[in-house]
Amino acid sequence: MSPGRPSARPASAPEPDPTADQATKDAMSNATTVSPAHSASTASTLITNIAALVTNDPSSGDGSPLGLVQDAAVVIEGDRVVWTGDQSKAPATDNRVDAEGRAVVPGFVDSHSHLVFAGDRTQEFNARMSGRPYSAGGIRTTVAATRAASDRELEANVTRYLAEALRQGTTTFETKSGYGLTVEDEARALRVAAAHTDEVTYLGAHIVAPEFAEDPAGYVALVTGEMLDACAPHARWIDVFCEKGAFDGDQARAILTAGKAKGLHPRIHANQLSYGPGVQLAVELDAASADHCTHLTDADVDALAGGRTVATLLPGAEFSTRAAWPDARRLLDAGVTVALSTDCNPGSSFTSSVPFCIALAVRDMGMTPDEAVWSATAGGAAALRRDDVGRLTPGAYADLTLLDAPSHVHLAYRPGVPLVSGVWRRGERVV
Numbered sequence: 205m206s207p208g209r210p211s212a213r214p215a216s217a218p219e220p221d222p223t224a225d226q227a228t229k230d231a232m233s234n235a236t237t238v239s240p241a242h243s244a245s246t247a248s249t250l251i252t253n254i255a256a257l258v259t260n261d262p263s264s265g266d267g268s269p270l271g272l273v274q275d276a277a278v279v280i281e282g283d284r285v286v287w288t289g290d291q292s293k294a295p296a297t298d299n300r301v302d303a304e305g306r307a308v309v310p311g312f313v314d315s316h317s318h319l320v321f322a323g324d325r326t327q328e329f330n331a332r333m334s335g336r337p338y339s340a341g342g343i344r345t346t347v348a349a350t351r352a353a354s355d356r357e358l359e360a361n362v363t364r365y366l367a368e369a370l371r372q373g374t375t376t377f378e379t380k381s382g383y384g385l386t387v388e389d390e391a392r393a394l395r396v397a398a399a400h401t402d403e404v405t406y407l408g409a410h411i412v413a414p415e416f417a418e419d420p421a422g423y424v425a426l427v428t429g430e431m432l433d434a435c436a437p438h439a440r441w442i443d444v445f446c447e448k449g450a451f452d453g454d455q456a457r458a459i460l461t462a463g464k465a466k467g468l469h470p471r472i473h474a475n476q477l478s479y480g481p482g483v484q485l486a487v488e489l490d491a492a493s494a495d496h497c498t499h500l501t502d503a504d505v506d507a508l509a510g511g512r513t514v515a516t517l518l519p520g521a522e523f524s525t526r527a528a529w530p531d532a533r534r535l536l537d538a539g540v541t542v543a544l545s546t547d548c549n550p551g552s553s554f555t556s557s558v559p560f561c562i563a564l565a566v567r568d569m570g571m572t573p574d575e576a577v578w579s580a581t582a583g584g585a586a587a588l589r590r591d592d593v594g595r596l597t598p599g600a601y602a603d604l605t606l607l608d609a610p611s612h613v614h615l616a617y618r619p620g621v622p623l624v625s626g627v628w629r630r631g632e633r634v635v
């Protein structure tokens with residue numbers, strides 16, 4: 205059981221790092237820059253009668269990685285969790301919410317999405333489902349639509365898909381540029397993203413911009429030069445699509461190294477469509493995450509097991525391209541930290557549903573329900589190098605998803621069913 209400290213925020217509480225809409229960001233800002241009396245809310249709330257609480261704290265509850273507590277309660281105060289444990293031992297609070305025997309899990313941490321785009325690719329999907337293979341070139345369709353869109357259109361799209369994700373329990377998300385591919389359009393995408401989350405990734409190296417089709421070296425020079433200078437102030441991360449038809453290992457290394465020199469931390473689209481150098485490059489550069497990891501050699505798995513880099517699996521992409529699944533079981537058995545995310549984008553994975561990805565991972569990738577839920581919460585947090593989200597322990601953000609089910613296992617057991625019946629983000633009920 206977690207220690208009860210209802211009115212104290214642990215000294216080690218991480219710095220706020222809000223991933224929220226503007227209103228919530230403003231509330232967060234107030235909460236951290238003015239006295240508590242002026243913050244959005246410092247009232248304490250007890251959520252009790254929780255049949256099964258996933259804390260992701262192995263020292264809690266059943267001692268499993270999920271730290272599962274039965275007949276549990278959570279106390280939130282302001283934007284933080286301040287107590288979790290057996291409901292019969294919960295401290296007194298200002299407010300009380302009856303979970304009515306439902307399960308509570310940490311808000312999902314979607315560490316990989318591409319939400320700043322315009323247009324859609326219904327026709328491409330329809331054609332692919334009729335037998336045409338996926339190639340990286342489809343990205344150009346979205347690049348053209350995104351460049352043609354107004355700021356307002358891009359903003360409206362991001363807002364719409366974030367609301368969609370929130371309704372499905374996602375409280376933290378990363379999102380990327382990568383559909384602009386000019387200095388102005390990449391910087392614009394990052395500004396739009398940064399209005400909604402701090403987990404913003406510069407992906408100028410998604411594909412070689414069409415204007416540079418005959419001069420990929422010139423495009424790499426732009427991505428590592430003028431474009432990087434314009435984008436770095438708006439981003440935390442730098443990413444590259446290391447793949448045949450996109451960027452090779454040497455180009456990826458140059459791009460990520462240039463980003464690191466500007467203070468951006470690397471993450472890589474690696475080994476999605478074919479074997480390649482991306483995963484081992486990710487480990488070598490201490491990337492937070494190697495994303496996709498569908499085609500791995502034993503040496504790739506060994507490298508991941510020996511480093512800090514998280515393997516982020518994105519089964520929405522394999523689903524939507526009818527591709528072979530990544531082998532989560534092989535990675536887990538090797539001791540690799542695995543995250544599950546949506547890869548939400550209009551081409552290869554147009555889903556914002558983490559529960560859907562959990563169900564796929566359990567059905568087709570060899571994960572247990574417990575492992576899949578962990579990977580979509582604590583795993584996603586690890587892929588963002590965060591310890592203040594993806595868990596429900598004192599000091600963490602009060603990001604909770606209430607399921608209309610008695611157990612987190614129902615996320616895989618009842619695929620396609622909208623089980624999310626409540627969401628708290630930063631201590632406020634938002635669904």
Ligand SMILES: [Zn+2]
Pocket residue numbers: 316317318473547
């Ligand atoms: Zn992606």
